Amino acid sequence: MSMEEIFATFIAESRDQIEEMERSLFALEQAPDDAELLNTVFRAAHTIKGSAGLFALDTVIEFTHTAENLLDALRHGQLHVDAELISELLRVVDVLRVLIDCASRREDPPSPHREKDDLIAAMARRLAAIGKSAPDAPSGAAADDVAAESDTSASSACWLLSLRFDPRIAKSGNNPLGLLRYLRELGTVQQIVPVEAQPLSADGYDASQLYLGFEIAMRSDASQQELEAVFEWVAEDSNIAVLGPQPSPDVLSKRLRELPGDPEAVIAAWERCGLLDARAAARLRGAPEEDASVVDGSPKEAHAVPQEAVSKAQAARTGRGDGEARFIRIDSRRLDHLINLVGELVIAGSGARMLADETGNEALIEANEQFQQLVEDVRDSSLSLRTVPLETIFSRFTRVVREISHDLGKTITIDFEGGETEIDRSLIERVSDPLIHIVRNAADHGIETPEEREHAGKDPMGRIKMRAFYDSGSVVIEISDDGRGVNPEKIRQKALSLGLIEAEQVLADEQLQDMLFEPGFSTAQSVTNISGRGVGLDVVRKNLKQVRGTVSLNSAVGKGSTFTLRLPLTLAIIDGFLVTVGTEKYVIPVELIRECIELPTLQSDAGGFGICNVRGAVLPFVRLSRWFNRPDSDNKRPNMVVAQVGDRYVGLVVDRLLGESQTVIKPLGRLFAGVPGIGGATILGTGEVALILDVPAMVRSIDADTRASLEQAAA
Numbered sequence: 001m002s003m004e005e006i007f008a009t010f011i012a013e014s015r016d017q018i019e020e021m022e023r024s025l026f027a028l029e030q031a032p033d034d035a036e037l038l039n040t041v042f043r044a045a046h047t048i049k050g051s052a053g054l055f056a057l058d059t060v061i062e063f064t065h066t067a068e069n070l071l072d073a074l075r076h077g078q079l080h081v082d083a084e085l086i087s088e089l090l091r092v093v094d095v096l097r098v099l100i101d102c103a104s105r106r107e108d109p110p111s112p113h114r115e116k117d118d119l120i121a122a123m124a125r126r127l128a129a130i131g132k133s134a135p136d137a138p139s140g141a142a143a144d145d146v147a148a149e150s151d152t153s154a155s156s157a158c159w160l161l162s163l164r165f166d167p168r169i170a171k172s173g174n175n176p177l178g179l180l181r182y183l184r185e186l187g188t189v190q191q192i193v194p195v196e197a198q199p200l201s202a203d204g205y206d207a208s209q210l211y212l213g214f215e216i217a218m219r220s221d222a223s224q225q226e227l228e229a230v231f232e233w234v235a236e237d238s239n240i241a242v243l244g245p246q247p248s249p250d251v252l253s254k255r256l257r258e259l260p261g262d263p264e265a266v267i268a269a270w271e272r273c274g275l276l277d278a279r280a281a282a283r284l285r286g287a288p289e290e291d292a293s294v295v296d297g298s299p300k301e302a303h304a305v306p307q308e309a310v311s312k313a314q315a316a317r318t319g320r321g322d323g324e325a326r327f328i329r330i331d332s333r334r335l336d337h338l339i340n341l342v343g344e345l346v347i348a349g350s351g352a353r354m355l356a357d358e359t360g361n362e363a364l365i366e367a368n369e370q371f372q373q374l375v376e377d378v379r380d381s382s383l384s385l386r387t388v389p390l391e392t393i394f395s396r397f398t399r400v401v402r403e404i405s406h407d408l409g410k411t412i413t414i415d416f417e418g419g420e421t422e423i424d425r426s427l428i429e430r431v432s433d434p435l436i437h438i439v440r441n442a443a444d445h446g447i448e449t450p451e452e453r454e455h456a457g458k459d460p461m462g463r464i465k466m467r468a469f470y471d472s473g474s475v476v477i478e479i480s481d482d483g484r485g486v487n488p489e490k491i492r493q494k495a496l497s498l499g500l501i502e503a504e505q506v507l508a509d510e511q512l513q514d515m516l517f518e519p520g521f522s523t524a525q526s527v528t529n530i531s532g533r534g535v536g537l538d539v540v541r542k543n544l545k546q547v548r549g550t551v552s553l554n555s556a557v558g559k560g561s562t563f564t565l566r567l568p569l570t571l572a573i574i575d576g577f578l579v580t581v582g583t584e585k586y587v588i589p590v591e592l593i594r595e596c597i598e599l600p601t602l603q604s605d606a607g608g609f610g611i612c613n614v615r616g617a618v619l620p621f622v623r624l625s626r627w628f629n630r631p632d633s634d635n636k637r638p639n640m641v642v643a644q645v646g647d648r649y650v651g652l653v654v655d656r657l658l659g660e661s662q663t664v665i666k667p668l669g670r671l672f673a674g675v676p677g678i679g680g681a682t683i684l685g686t687g688e689v690a691l692i693l694d695v696p697a698m699v700r701s702i703d704a705d706t707r708a709s710l711e712q713a714a715a
Helices: 003-030 035-053 058-075 083-104 114-129 143-148 176-186 224-229 249-258 263-272 278-285 307-318 332-359 362-384 391-408 425-446 450-455 488-497 509-517 537-546 695-701 704-714
Strands: 157-164 188-196 212-220 239-243 387-389 412-417 422-424 462-471 474-481 550-556 560-568 573-581 584-589 593-598 603-606 609-614 617-623 639-645 648-654 656-664 678-683 689-693
Touching: 003 035, 003 083, 003 391, 035 058, 035 083, 035 176, 035 224, 058 083, 058 114, 083 114, 157 249, 176 188, 176 212, 188 263, 212 263, 224 239, 239 249, 249 263, 249 278, 263 278, 332 362, 332 573, 332 656, 362 656, 387 391, 387 425, 391 412, 391 425, 391 462, 422 425, 425 462, 425 474, 425 537, 425 560, 488 509, 509 537, 509 550, 537 550, 550 695, 573 639, 573 648, 584 656, 639 656, 639 695, 648 695, 656 678
Parallel strands: 412 462, 584 689, 617 648
Antiparallel strands: 157 212, 157 239, 188 212, 387 422, 462 474, 474 560, 550 560, 573 584, 573 656, 593 639, 603 609, 609 617, 639 648, 678 689
């Protein structure tokens, strides 16, 4: 890996650790005595600090070092978890996120950074109050000063770090001196002795290779795992052993057999490190000394850590085992390029199938069908690489609800269900803002104050629930609350004052609730720093429309509200159903189709919209020829595609049904942005362009008054 690739991995890993910290802090607030949650937060901070040391990110090291001391005091019971401390640690997470973002852009953090400086001061005051000082973080001293420290804690354990780096380590962009320098943070480095790791000859000398290994003696109260973590970036191709505490002669003897090169040089290095006395050294050299011991040995048997165990621990941390990788990081641009190539393969496959059908050659048609099945498998596998579980963004809403409830003096909890539901990675960030708008709206407008809830006979604690699941080829996200609900009459009065409706106009509750998504519409009595400015729900619908999604509201006064977001599984490739209207071809997403039938003779039609009787049920329909202003066909027996959007059904009247076709979605330009009912375009196997129908938008656009009057007339 190049240094740029390693740095990019560090940034990605750090962001993952920050998210893990935030999730664990929320859980810790609910379970303050859970030691494992606290250890998870501590390990995340420690890993970020250690990795930042490799890139000389001194600001990150200094800040995380102070936070780590605070977390360490919590682990040792010197401080106790409470809401105020959790809030402070969540601010630590926010600052860390900013520092890592600045590092990713190769920018220096703001200076002075008031939030960071205030947090460091606040954490230092907490530590001082319990009599624990916050030691200064290392300032990036030169490598030749690594062994200069002399303060040795009598309570620290003695460790041997036996290091043989990959000779090509410099070519991969790693700096072994940076690793050695970081050891100062974990304890006192007593001695570093360089040892020849591979033979050196004048003829074969390569200045880019590392010919030295290192034997290091240090005192530290860190765990073996923490010491090993220093070298996890290079462990895969190196020979790293962390031995101790107080390694026994048997452990050293085993390590000696594992190392290449001159054993005498290694034994001499251990003597210089103070790990062996004369008798122990003689025993390693083969002399018959029975009572050889470790200088720092204790009466009890020293703990030995075999190299196999170290290798397994390293494999567990890096996700590697038996020479294979369980997880790898891939640049998202490579995935996007792969999806684009698969899209072109789908288009080419459609053309091949069409040509095979025209030949009438049964063998060719059968072979092409097998090819199409493989293309579908490749498509599905490729698209799954871009999906991520929704739980990756759920923790954000815990934070939002927590802060709003504190600001408004409310008691609100939020629950999650279906976090394992996966969604296209490109959709995650696009739906994050709409979801935050809805959650904030529920916490501010929906949930009452504890006093109001008690007066209404409710639990003083309000509840918000986020639920995700798959339905009809889509991902559905429901956000519900048990608050006051939406008052239709209140919406009506607001709509009248804004001139959106006439006084004599009669609207159903569903239509009134839909007005909340109009730009600038708000029923809030006052403007707060949370909401009430008439900005929010209109943005939700606008953002979701851009990704072919929909949002609806179902509310009952005094019982609460439920917002339902319906999103496509992917934005790239779908299974489509090809139809014709006159000479034009259109694609309907297969996941929305329930059945295809002939247009029933019992029908009422008005201006292209109508209703018909399908097996005793009333079904509204729309003629696509009228919708798109195309000439009426002379087809005497038109077909109808019955589509389902949520709990609503609609019939789409077309001329011919051409069958299923894999569809690569191509975005349309700004010229078509305002055309209702069009969600994109695709290229057919013949090279023709077909428009993809946005059925949810068409359902919303069907005039409710027309459908209601037709249904009344039919009844």
